[in-house]
Amino acid sequence: MAPLDMISKNGSSIPTASRRSFLGLSAAASAAFALRIVTEPMLAHASQRSVPKDGVRIDANENPLGPCASAREALAAIVPQGGRYSFWLTDDLVETLAEMEGLKVEQVRVYPGSSEPLHHTVAAFASPQRSYVTADPGYEAGMFAATTIGAKVVKVPLTKSYAHDVKAMLAAAPDAGVLYVCTPNNPTGTLTSHSDIEYLVENKPQGSVVLVDEAYIHFCDAPSVMDLVKAGKDVILLRTFSKIYGMAGLRCGAAFGRPDLLEKIENYGGWNAMPVTALAAATASLKDAQLVPERKRINARIRGEVFAWLDRNGCSYIPSEANFFMLDTKRPAKPAIDAMAKQKVFIGRIWPVMPTYTRITIGTASEMEQFQVAWQKVMTGAVTASVGAIPGAGELGRRRRNLDGILVRA
Numbered sequence: 001m002a003p004l005d006m007i008s009k010n011g012s013s014i015p016t017a018s019r020r021s022f023l024g025l026s027a028a029a030s031a032a033f034a035l036r037i038v039t040e041p042m043l044a045h046a047s048q049r050s051v052p053k054d055g056v057r058i059d060a061n062e063n064p065l066g067p068c069a070s071a072r073e074a075l076a077a078i079v080p081q082g083g084r085y086s087f088w089l090t091d092d093l094v095e096t097l098a099e100m101e102g103l104k105v106e107q108v109r110v111y112p113g114s115s116e117p118l119h120h121t122v123a124a125f126a127s128p129q130r131s132y133v134t135a136d137p138g139y140e141a142g143m144f145a146a147t148t149i150g151a152k153v154v155k156v157p158l159t160k161s162y163a164h165d166v167k168a169m170l171a172a173a174p175d176a177g178v179l180y181v182c183t184p185n186n187p188t189g190t191l192t193s194h195s196d197i198e199y200l201v202e203n204k205p206q207g208s209v210v211l212v213d214e215a216y217i218h219f220c221d222a223p224s225v226m227d228l229v230k231a232g233k234d235v236i237l238l239r240t241f242s243k244i245y246g247m248a249g250l251r252c253g254a255a256f257g258r259p260d261l262l263e264k265i266e267n268y269g270g271w272n273a274m275p276v277t278a279l280a281a282a283t284a285s286l287k288d289a290q291l292v293p294e295r296k297r298i299n300a301r302i303r304g305e306v307f308a309w310l311d312r313n314g315c316s317y318i319p320s321e322a323n324f325f326m327l328d329t330k331r332p333a334k335p336a337i338d339a340m341a342k343q344k345v346f347i348g349r350i351w352p353v354m355p356t357y358t359r360i361t362i363g364t365a366s367e368m369e370q371f372q373v374a375w376q377k378v379m380t381g382a383v384t385a386s387v388g389a390i391p392g393a394g395e396l397g398r399r400r401r402n403l404d405g406i407l408v409r410a
């Protein structure tokens, strides 16, 4: 008889590949220990002073709406069961995702966020002999993972329309192990077409995978490449509950792919029981048919209002399809970021290839009004950067976090 924890709620033992293979890891597992996970909050706060409680935080692409009402109810209801691993909740979420996407359960794995499968995919398919290929500017986490394992990072400029230049990506790295495509792209919020991703998949080097990060796909109308997963291509697709679902602090994400690919990435991270709160809230969120269209509408409306204000005020930005956008300061962006922080409005970081731009997350309408008031003052020179403390932040105001999350002197 299977141990109690391995029994699903309908009484059957759980035969998922992840639980079958949980001890057969020894060779690969040692590599996973060397891999540290770099996340958006680490990146957002590495160059940012610590944020006072009443600050406007539009620096880490979070969703200020938080979990939806039914997710909040599910969270409250699951708390008394927090003393158990409750694997059946994982099965519930996997089954719900599989059903929604038209996949088999073996093609779905859930994680506490999508950062883990992102790093583990890089560890599994890139190596000192097989490069990690990414867009520039692009989301940095995979580059850190590649560097950690000694793989070459090949950065390929976006096209003029800020799409991934798939032909240039292929030409730049005939030795590619992982070709990473984030669409909409973090930080530009711009799309790469389905046909371009298909081209990449059809023409990539043998033995490599295309890692498609759809963290922000729900904010736009672009088609997903889930059909390529369904067709059994060499594609690993990532989704997260941290963005439109408003669950960044609850930690839930998913990887979709062929079972053999998922098993390979699992060798680099193993598996663990998921937080029951994340599972309950994620499953409830998926069952709320209104959540995605409603939040997409809210984000698009506020984003449109911000763009209209920027247009009226002669500011340049990259039109985005996501819950963030790149704003051109027309000068090195760091002093503008500091001057905004002085007004307790915390905006995003800089990508070296676009040194005059800073990334702005779409917050609530009221937060974006505060952003506009503060930005106007920065642009007119009424407020400039200062090396002093952030008003109201006390001792924390003179410090920032480094990439290890440790407070250091600013």
Ligand SMILES: Cc1ncc(COP(=O)(O)O)c(C=O)c1O
Pocket (backbone or CB within 6 Å): 039, 040, 060, 061, 112, 113, 114, 115, 116, 118, 139, 182, 186, 213, 215, 239, 240, 241, 242, 248, 252, 253
């Ligand atoms: C492009 C992209 N991928 C993945 C992630 C990982 O998010 P999480 O680990 O919260 O699911 C983020 C977070 O901001 C992101 O921007």
